[in-house]
């Protein structure tokens with residue numbers, strides 16, 4: 001294909017150089033945004049009298065036809081084109097001749113691509129937030145059904161204190177709520193128009209930048225033309241936000257993997273979300289959770305790639321910046337897949353509440369409550385802590401637990417013990433006495449559920 005810059009060059013481009021330079025294979029996914037940006041630009045050029053109104057109309061009309069043809073498949077993307085911007089302009093010019101050649105007045109591909117990527121990321125952020133809303137709704141439903149399902153909470157992966165499965169899931173809900181909120185903030189910084197920055201030094205035409213932003217439903221315009229074409233902060237922070245989403249999903253996946261092992265056996269994944277082994281007939285593997293955990297690494301890789309690509313680039317545009325797209329597209333594609341599949345996986349899992357309670361019963365996770373009981377009887381906490389510790393050692397040596405120990409035995413350790421100790425170490429009581437704001441008690445869990453539901457509903 002003939003190049004736009006043939007006039008300046010005396011030789012055709014080397015075939016390998018064209019392939020190396022081309023970004024059409026991946027930036028073709030921005031065709032809607034490229035056309036929307038061009039429609040807004042042409043409309044503005046017409047209204048400002050920079051091109052004839054009739055020509056602007058013709059360009060807009062033809063761009064709409066090109067969009068429809070691309071959507072329907074009537075027009076195929078040319079893999080030989082250098083990028084999506086050149087491709088659309090070439091088709092436009094093919095269809096309406098000289099008028100098409102006027103579209104690029106007062107514009108450079110540098111501000112054009114900066115606009116396109118912002119528009120594309122804006123719509124992707126909306127998609128991802130909708131997926132997070134689904135995940136949050138699913139989490140809250142499971143939490144509500146298991147608001148009283150006592151289970152051990154862990155520190156150092158050692159049984160620590162009793163919580164409920166509902167409270168446990170609501171901890172993850174808080175992480176995903178923050179993720180959704182963070183993405184909303186990044187959307188606001190992304191939804192700013194750089195168009196009018198030109199190649200780097202803006203333009204001499206009397207353009208109306210604010211009008212273009214308004215036509216594209218953007219919240220403002222960039223302040224400095226060199227920053228306008230060079231800034232990819234919004235893109236890097238999006239990959240960072242996606243890395244956090246993946247990190248949260250990965251921690252959760254790790255729990256799922258542990259929980260469905262025979263050793264924990266806290267949940268069972270649905271057959272439709274598990275895989276078998278090619279050799280071991282008994283196996284049921286949590287592949288989805290493992291892949292989510294694994295893909296977290298590649299999204300971190302995308303973040304490292306963009307930060308590294310940007311760190312040495314002098315102002316303003318340099319071709320290195322074309323590398324931003326594959327990194328952010330990869331992070332978006334994989335995060336979307338992971339959130340969607342993870343949601344479906346947990347929505348269909350079975351929670352084994354009896355096993356949760358059994359695990360909560362065996363490990364003296366009410367030892368803190370035993371000490372707190374003595375504190376309420378007047379003993380200083382450090383002394384109460386020692387008495388409770390000696391009781392744990394005694395129970396382990398005698399293969400018993402706090403619930404079954406006779407009162408006489410308790411009293412050998414401290415005369416402060418009375419019948420009330422059995423109430424104090426009862427697991428449900430241990431949970432429900434933790435009425436502190438943010439704690440695992442029944443009321444606190446219900447309040448958290450209402451708050452998360454409310455937060456999820458506010459994700460537009």
Ligand code: ARG
Nearest residue numbers: 023083109110113317321322
């Ligand atoms: N394909 C290019 C990119 O993704 C578009 C901008 C090209 N600008 C230029 N001056 N070569 O960055």
